[in-house]
Amino acid sequence: MKTKSIAELTQGVWLVDQKVKEFPEEFSLIGQGRSAAVFKLEGARTLAVKVFYPAYKELAHKEADIYSKLENHVYYPELIEVGEGYLVLEYLNGITFYDCLVNGVPITPSMVAMVDEALNYARECGLNPSDTHLKNIILTKDHKIKVIDVVRFTQSEECPHWSDLKKAYYSYYLKRYFPKRFAPLFIELIIRLYRKRLLPI
Numbered sequence: 001m002k003t004k005s006i007a008e009l010t011q012g013v014w015l016v017d018q019k020v021k022e023f024p025e026e027f028s029l030i031g032q033g034r035s036a037a038v039f040k041l042e043g044a045r046t047l048a049v050k051v052f053y054p055a056y057k058e059l060a061h062k063e064a065d066i067y068s069k070l071e072n073h074v075y076y077p078e079l080i081e082v083g084e085g086y087l088v089l090e091y092l093n094g095i096t097f098y099d100c101l102v103n104g105v106p107i108t109p110s111m112v113a114m115v116d117e118a119l120n121y122a123r124e125c126g127l128n129p130s131d132t133h134l135k136n137i138i139l140t141k142d143h144k145i146k147v148i149d150v151v152r153f154t155q156s157e158e159c160p161h162w163s164d165l166k167k168a169y170y171s172y173y174l175k176r177y178f179p180k181r182f183a184p185l186f187i188e189l190i191i192r193l194y195r196k197r198l199l200p201i
């Protein structure tokens, strides 16, 4: 039997609003955000297929153009393919900074410095790094940092997310008695308060 192309597989993904209703058995769901669902596809090379929700389909080509500008730099996942409403990226075997907080995996100053380097590199490429939050930074199994979800890197407004995260990191997280592990519900509450500008950051 002929194996299906990735384009064909994405046809079998059924997304309604921001919910995943159905997907082909070759895929496993590994993440979801505000604009897309991301699936793992095992093969000669393990891939991450980012399928945008119907209302955000046009972002696939936009995000692919931004990845092209970043030229497969080590701090970003490699872009492998782009199609109607989907992107194929290098699969990153690791956990997000959000999961580091949930699992008590320490976030070190050198990891923070690597994110800074990644964002400075994007600036050198003429981009404006934006929306770099806890779920958009991955610590890989081989201790590298990768920044994902670059679709907002061409916006003109300044995004304070990463500089605010760094402030919180140095003012609270690094303090010796500050906890290093948090319940997901607690982190979600902090994110909500932050978005409503109710935190002293």
Ligand SMILES: Nc1ncnc2c1ncn2[C@@H]1O[C@H](COP(=O)(O)OP(=O)(O)OP(=O)(O)O)[C@@H](O)[C@H]1O
Residues within 6 Å of the ligand: 030, 031, 032, 033, 034, 035, 036, 037, 038, 048, 050, 077, 089, 090, 091, 092, 093, 096, 131, 135, 136, 148, 149
């Ligand atoms: N290349 C990858 N390898 C492994 N996991 C990934 C990869 N890309 C995305 N993910 C997982 O899928 C999640 C959602 O992906 P992504 O951030 O690209 O979606 P989004 O809808 O654009 O998110 P946002 O809500 O930040 O706009 C990520 O937080 C991460 O857990």
Ligand SMILES: [Mg+2]
Residues within 6 Å of the ligand: 033, 034, 135, 136, 149
């Ligand atoms: Mg994201």
